Each structure stands twice: as C-alpha cells, then as structure tokens.
Amino acid sequence: MKEYLAKIDWNNTLKNKRATECWNILKSEIDCVVDKFVPLKKQGKRSKKNHLSKEAIRKIKYKQIIWKRYRHNGSEEDYSIYKEALNQATAEIRNS
Known part of the structure; x- marks a missing residue:
C-alpha cells in the first residue's frame, strides 16, 4: 500500500x-x-468444544454464574461457593 x-x-x-x-x-x-x-475477514463459525463433556460445560457455566454473583455482592460466602464451583469445574475439565 x-x-x-x-x-x-x-x-x-x-x-x-x-x-x-x-x-x-x-x-x-x-x-x-x-x-x-486489505483482505476481508471471513466470518468463522465458532467451533464447539468437542473435547469437553456436557457435564464439564455445565459446571463451567455454573462457575461463571457464581463468579458474577460474587462480583456483584462481594461476600465471603459467595467467594467460597465460587471456589468450590471452580474446583469442581477444573476437575471435570481434567477428567474429560
């Protein structure tokens, strides 16, 4: 150019x-x-995470919801629930 x-x-x-x-x-x-x-960017299709099980995806979504709740409230109780959800999601990801 x-x-x-x-x-x-x-x-x-x-x-x-x-x-x-x-x-x-x-x-x-x-x-x-x-x-x-300047080339045009092609709209790509989002790839589905085939390596994750449905249970792992469900736990990840739950963890994200709990994180939003914790960020909104900021309470220690919500944080401990988030940490538990985080650990469960991480374990499920590793298993799948």
Whole structure:
C-alpha cells in the first residue's frame, strides 16, 4: 500500500485544486488502495468444544454464574461457593 501510494504523483494530481477537491481525490485513492490491498475477514463459525463433556460445560457455566454473583455482592460466602464451583469445574475439565 505504501509503495502504491508513493508512486502517485501527488503534486500534479492535486495542483490548482481547492481543498475539498484535493480531499475527495485523496479519499478516493485511499479507498481504492484499501479495497485492493486489505483482505476481508471471513466470518468463522465458532467451533464447539468437542473435547469437553456436557457435564464439564455445565459446571463451567455454573462457575461463571457464581463468579458474577460474587462480583456483584462481594461476600465471603459467595467467594467460597465460587471456589468450590471452580474446583469442581477444573476437575471435570481434567477428567474429560
């Protein structure tokens, strides 16, 4: 892109033009370069975690819900419930 834009003779292209005309020319050149050189990202499909069992996924979701509850309340009781859910989820992940 840089080399392509460097090859354009900007002095002759923008000579004797008003500011709005110069801006429109510059903008159109940049749009052309972006269309030419910048690839479009394809929307990928999220892969399903096949290596995790349904029970592991269920425990992970439960752990996330408990974490949100702890972050909202901040109580020690919620934190201990979260730690227990974390340990259960980790153990289930390791098993699957």
